Amino acid sequence: MSSRQAIRRLDYTPPSYLIDRVDLTFELSDTHAKVISRLIIKRNKGVSSDTPLVLHGEELTLEGIKLDGAPLTSAHYVVDETSLTIANMPDDGILEIVTRLLPAENTSLMGLYQSNGNFFTQCEAEGFRKITYYLDRPDVMAKFTTTIIADKTKFPVLLSNGNRVGSGTMDKNRHWVKWVDPFKKPAYLFALVAGKLVVLAGTHTTPSKRNINIEIYVEPGNLDKCHHALAAAQKAMAWDEERFGLEYDLDTYMIVAVSDFNMGAMENKGLNIFNTKFVLAKPDTATDVDFDGIDSVVAHEYFHNWTGNRVTCRDWFQLSLKEGLTVYRDQEFSSDIGSRAVQRISNVRALRETQFAEDAGPQAHPIRPDEYLEINNFYTWTIYEKGSEVVRMYATLLGIDGFRAGMELYFKRHDGQAVTCDDFRAAMADANGVDLSQFERWYSQAGTPVLRASAQYNEAAHTYTLTITQSCAPTPGQAEKLPFHLPFAIGLIDRRGHDLPLQLLGESVAGDTTRVLDIRDTTQTFTFINVPCPPVPSLLRDFSAPVVLEYDYSDDELVFLMANDSDAFARWEAANTFALQLLKNQYAAAGRGEKVAAPAAFIAAYKKLLSSDKLDPALVALMLELPRENYLLEQLSDVDPVRLFEVCRSIKHQIARELRQELLAVYQHLNDGTPYAYDGEQVARRSLKNICLDYLAELDEPMIAQLLAKQYQRADNMTDRLAALKALVNRDGGEAQLADFAAQWQSDALVMDKWFALQATSRRPGALSRVQQLLEHPGFSIKNPNKVRSLITAFCLANPPHFHAADGYGYAFAADHIIELDKINPQIAARLASAFNRWTKVDAGRRELMQQELERIRGTEGLSSDTFEIVTKALG
Numbered sequence: 001m002s003s004r005q006a007i008r009r010l011d012y013t014p015p016s017y018l019i020d021r022v023d024l025t026f027e028l029s030d031t032h033a034k035v036i037s038r039l040i041i042k043r044n045k046g047v048s049s050d051t052p053l054v055l056h057g058e059e060l061t062l063e064g065i066k067l068d069g070a071p072l073t074s075a076h077y078v079v080d081e082t083s084l085t086i087a088n089m090p091d092d093g094i095l096e097i098v099t100r101l102l103p104a105e106n107t108s109l110m111g112l113y114q115s116n117g118n119f120f121t122q123c124e125a126e127g128f129r130k131i132t133y134y135l136d137r138p139d140v141m142a143k144f145t146t147t148i149i150a151d152k153t154k155f156p157v158l159l160s161n162g163n164r165v166g167s168g169t170m171d172k173n174r175h176w177v178k179w180v181d182p183f184k185k186p187a188y189l190f191a192l193v194a195g196k197l198v199v200l201a202g203t204h205t206t207p208s209k210r211n212i213n214i215e216i217y218v219e220p221g222n223l224d225k226c227h228h229a230l231a232a233a234q235k236a237m238a239w240d241e242e243r244f245g246l247e248y249d250l251d252t253y254m255i256v257a258v259s260d261f262n263m264g265a266m267e268n269k270g271l272n273i274f275n276t277k278f279v280l281a282k283p284d285t286a287t288d289v290d291f292d293g294i295d296s297v298v299a300h301e302y303f304h305n306w307t308g309n310r311v312t313c314r315d316w317f318q319l320s321l322k323e324g325l326t327v328y329r330d331q332e333f334s335s336d337i338g339s340r341a342v343q344r345i346s347n348v349r350a351l352r353e354t355q356f357a358e359d360a361g362p363q364a365h366p367i368r369p370d371e372y373l374e375i376n377n378f379y380t381w382t383i384y385e386k387g388s389e390v391v392r393m394y395a396t397l398l399g400i401d402g403f404r405a406g407m408e409l410y411f412k413r414h415d416g417q418a419v420t421c422d423d424f425r426a427a428m429a430d431a432n433g434v435d436l437s438q439f440e441r442w443y444s445q446a447g448t449p450v451l452r453a454s455a456q457y458n459e460a461a462h463t464y465t466l467t468i469t470q471s472c473a474p475t476p477g478q479a480e481k482l483p484f485h486l487p488f489a490i491g492l493i494d495r496r497g498h499d500l501p502l503q504l505l506g507e508s509v510a511g512d513t514t515r516v517l518d519i520r521d522t523t524q525t526f527t528f529i530n531v532p533c534p535p536v537p538s539l540l541r542d543f544s545a546p547v548v549l550e551y552d553y554s555d556d557e558l559v560f561l562m563a564n565d566s567d568a569f570a571r572w573e574a575a576n577t578f579a580l581q582l583l584k585n586q587y588a589a590a591g592r593g594e595k596v597a598a599p600a601a602f603i604a605a606y607k608k609l610l611s612s613d614k615l616d617p618a619l620v621a622l623m624l625e626l627p628r629e630n631y632l633l634e635q636l637s638d639v640d641p642v643r644l645f646e647v648c649r650s651i652k653h654q655i656a657r658e659l660r661q662e663l664l665a666v667y668q669h670l671n672d673g674t675p676y677a678y679d680g681e682q683v684a685r686r687s688l689k690n691i692c693l694d695y696l697a698e699l700d701e702p703m704i705a706q707l708l709a710k711q712y713q714r715a716d717n718m719t720d721r722l723a724a725l726k727a728l729v730n731r732d733g734g735e736a737q738l739a740d741f742a743a744q745w746q747s748d749a750l751v752m753d754k755w756f757a758l759q760a761t762s763r764r765p766g767a768l769s770r771v772q773q774l775l776e777h778p779g780f781s782i783k784n785p786n787k788v789r790s791l792i793t794a795f796c797l798a799n800p801p802h803f804h805a806a807d808g809y810g811y812a813f814a815a816d817h818i819i820e821l822d823k824i825n826p827q828i829a830a831r832l833a834s835a836f837n838r839w840t841k842v843d844a845g846r847r848e849l850m851q852q853e854l855e856r857i858r859g860t861e862g863l864s865s866d867t868f869e870i871v872t873k874a875l876g
């Protein structure tokens, strides 16, 4: 257990020693690993000669240490739980350190570990210190060479960063491979893989006519599931060349898939390591959402080669420098290869469901945090998703060309360096000659700003005046907030549904129909002239800033925007706002004992959507989807999540009943037997078809039961099969189909993850006892993060009516598993603990139960700093 000492951003000091070169030798065996590390070290400029060298190291057995060839004895150094200190270091020297590790016993999946017998590493953020003693901080960058020695039959594939420069056979049955990485890098980007793997290879030619080999390594039997990932890598390379002029810088780009992994994937230099979930896919095992996820994650890790690796972070407080920027890049990539509108809406919806809740709760932090106990807890929605929104705002404020100029200056100034968020902002400002000093508040202030808009039309003067007031609620440790600088995109729509050209008071000519207003003050007023009739405002187009917008739209105006807004996001937003207001009102009504029902205008708006043949089916599908319970919970207080679920269910049921004919007609029209293909048009059609199916499954009719069974049985792809199975599970349990599915897919771990998750998120009675039984299923393992996420985490985070059962059993179940997992894998335990973050949102009875469980977890002896930090902050 590491110490409970908070690390503070303002305490940053440059390293006292630097490492120029690292030569690593790994001797791998079944029982242990021996690591020989040779470091060329020098004292940093201006550091006094009596400053000791303090290397990080955890859970290591030190077997020997030499300085400039001479063995050191325990008189020369001090080793404790987290470090190795050498008091008398010369100005420069060569340190040779031998450590011994037990990878087979490493269940944290940080450092060197085994998965299905193969060896893998995960070093970000601070995993390298579990491999050898080192200056494990991102501002220490060195050139690495790695030699791996292992059994030839058991570990035929030996990989590390950079270029393969040599290989050979050794004594007995062992072989070796040597790798040289020509780029200097921090230790968190180091990687090693050794195992029995097969490879799918492809190529890419860069604009400068260099040939890049792309290699995807997987366990035998999975080669037929790598083609989509390979194509994604090729598309990502071409996109980064085209959009940002960035080429890959090594001869080979390797991706390795591993089934035991804490996150999605990792951008180690030249050797990305991926969760199998984001590599392996074919139509009968993966859904459209899975294919899309592979495109995003492959692009994300590939893009890190420039935004993260070539230019890295000075310290971990700057994490969003690489993550926010790289998420922005992968979102842009997905927009360009697919539908920009669908991509934007999905990203905003995810941001609101996750990051907004984080920003409103006990773990709220700015995208550049000020302190942490455990850096692993800061790979958050805020760092990634809000960080990406902040990067997007530069592009909105500066324009796409201004943003590109900023990126070019950033690379020109900082290639090969470890830098800060301020350096990025300075490059954007300097390349465009603008002042972005107020924009800094997005990095220092937590919380989601609220923008309140009000408008007035002047009949006589034909002017339209918009007043925008911003505020931001206090967050832990930040009582007062200063106004943010943000782009606020708007349009005005006339009675016939046409966008008006916008002309601000004082301008001589009208401009575009979408205008980006520069917001900097607490209250600002904008007067538009030559507005011939009272318009309907289309506000926060394309979600131009990560804020909550408040404007008192009437139902009629929302219906109008749903039908007419030329901005796809705003159009979807109108439907979303309408549904949100409806569900909130109905929840309140249910609390007063009144009957729950959607007004005719709402049903009519949905009916119109279903009959539209002009709209993209994917957009219609998104507009028909009701807001999720967890998002609703954020908008309310003293919530009874069971009642909230019943209200949602009842509205859904009403929609299904009243629009039965339309839903069925659209379903049948789209279910036309076209053989499966993964392309934009088909994905869009499937998404609408399956949302119709989801509504129809509400109806207790034999004909609907048949339709579901038929889709399950006849589907020629996983998207349709899983949609039918999900509907069946929530409708009547789908026992027969669940058994059939398991029989067919028991040996495919990723498909079984879906099977576990469907049952964990089932809204039918008895979900918790089902989950408890499934913990004993032979396909389940508490040591495998994907399994934990699909069964335990899915239940706790994505099944609110059962997690929040009034008897508190859901909470006790969560706490039991957080405590159990904390000993196995603290990162996964801490993630699960976030299920308790919003405990002050629920009603008094539940609040007390949740608080008790939080206290029980906090009182557990030997708790990791990961879980300790989350739980203490949650308790406040």
Ligand code: TRP
Binding pocket: 122, 124, 125, 262, 263, 264, 265, 266, 267, 300, 301, 323, 376, 379
């Ligand atoms: N840098 C990785 C990414 O975003 C994140 C990551 C992968 C990670 N594995 C991790 C972070 C383990 C912390 C711990 O692409």
Ligand code: ZN
Binding pocket: 300, 304, 322, 323, 326
């Ligand atoms: Zn990343």
